Amino acid sequence: MQKIHQLFFLAVVLFMAGAFLPPCPARSQEVLDRIVAVIDDQIILQSELLQYTYSVAMQFGIDPRKQPDKFNELQRGALESLIAQKVLLIKAREDSVTVEARQVDQVLDERLKAMTEQLGSEQKLEEYFGQPLRKVRRTLRENIEENLLVRKLQQTKFGEMKMSRREVEQFYQAMKDSLPGVKAAVHLRHVLLNITAGEAAVKAAQTKIDTLLKRVRGGEDFAGLARMYSEDPGSAAKGGELGFIQRGDFVREFEETAFALQPGEISGVVRTQFGFHVIQLIERRGEKINARHILIRLATSANDEKETAAFAGRLREDILAGTISFEDAAKKYSSDQTTNDKGGDLGWFEADQLQVPAFREAARTLQPGEISPPLKTQYGFHLVRLEERRDPRQFTLEQDWQQIHELAMNAKGEKIFQNWVNTLKKQMYIRVAAVE
DSSP states (O other): OHHHHHHHHHHHHTTTTSSOOOOOHHHHHTOOOOEEEEETTEEEEHHHHHHHHHHHHHHTTOOTTTOHHHHHHHHHHHHHHHHHHHHHHHHHHHTTOOOOHHHHHHHHHHHHHHHHHHHSSHHHHHHHHTSOHHHHHHHHHHHHHHHHHHHHHHHHHHTTOOOOHHHHHHHHHHHTTTSOOBOOEEEEEEEEEOOOOOHHHHHHHHHHHHHHHHHHHTTOOHHHHHHHHOOOTTTGGGTTEEEEEOTTSSOHHHHHHHTTOOTTOBOOOEEETTEEEEEEEEEEETTEEEEEEEEEEOOOOHHHHHHHHHHHHHHHHHHHHTSSOHHHHHHHHOOOTTTGGGTTEEEEEEGGGOOSHHHHHHHHHOOTTOBOOOEEETTEEEEEEEEEEEOOBOOOTTTOHHHHHHHHHHHHHHHHHHHHHHHHHHTSOEEEOOOO
16 A cells, blocks of 8 residues: 555655546446545545546556456545645645646646547547547636646745755665565667558558649648548548647658648658658747648558568668668668667667567667667567676666655655645645545
8 A cells, every 4th residue: 555655645745646547438437426535625526536547547557347446445545635736736726826827737738638649549549538628628727727827826835845865865874675666677779661652652652642632722621631541540520630849749741741731731751760741830829839731641562561671680780791780771871860860869768668569579689789680660670689688686776766765755745745734734624435
């Protein structure tokens, strides 16, 4: 239970409870809503508690169906966390704490974008919430505004909290056997080779996008054509609309064109690693833009895949022979625009946190300096080089001062935070019902 309490402390203090994802609609309909807690003029509903518990369970990988005991324990901690959140919200309003609407809107846009990407589309987001998008936005906006108010209040209370070196050392001596330590980690580089379409497929896609460009420039409705012909599953149903984006969200070729447009202006044909695009700028808001596009993908064949795999094999042989360095191969050939200018450097990963199975296996079997054979993933073929391996070890003050300092600050902050919340609770009317 102690660990769960710590998770909920972090959820409140560090704002992991920002914009909660609800449980699936089917489960929601089974719950007869009722009030489970009253805090002055604030209430917590059974449905609110359940949606919060589901969102935290999702974050920490707890499956309610397979781990009902853990989920029930999580729900008890969730109620404590929500009560603390309401207590702090009341205090924030008493102290006339305010946040700007622009800040709320910015966080809302970011949260909606992240959830849409996680679920696959806005339609799936609506299905998950069981509500139209406008209601989802309204609900999330209220949650975000409340959370930002609480966050600002916490910053005024804890923003100047400091910790002496002696306090950190005392914390380390008392807790060193239970500190997480440094986990096993690997430093990787890679070259990604996208599977590219053959000449016939490129010509067919080019002809199709050229025809669509003529039609939109001839006055046909861009959104209507996007719904009918765009091959982007994430935006076609929305008339090609992507929502507000900022530089760095999309590939370079797309962004260079989109950010250069004026509102209402339609681009020429833009080619990216995904295919051919026609882009229309809808609105510009500061450093962000809202755009729509039509995408025609480049269909690849089994032969295209075979040729890419063969090229990856030849490139590996050239690197091993010293004809080209791994770093130069990444700069020249890699399709990964986030790492190719860094020689394919992916940085450090905890060994058990590698999400791509092929990379996880390569990290397990390669020795430092070795290069994997071509590895097939959903992105194409990769050559992976293990740069360095780091064995697990316990924290030491000499090597891990910053991490220990942060853990000590969290522990001190938790104690102060709990004392503060308990003091505030004594000043308020609180009634808690049994949780079903």
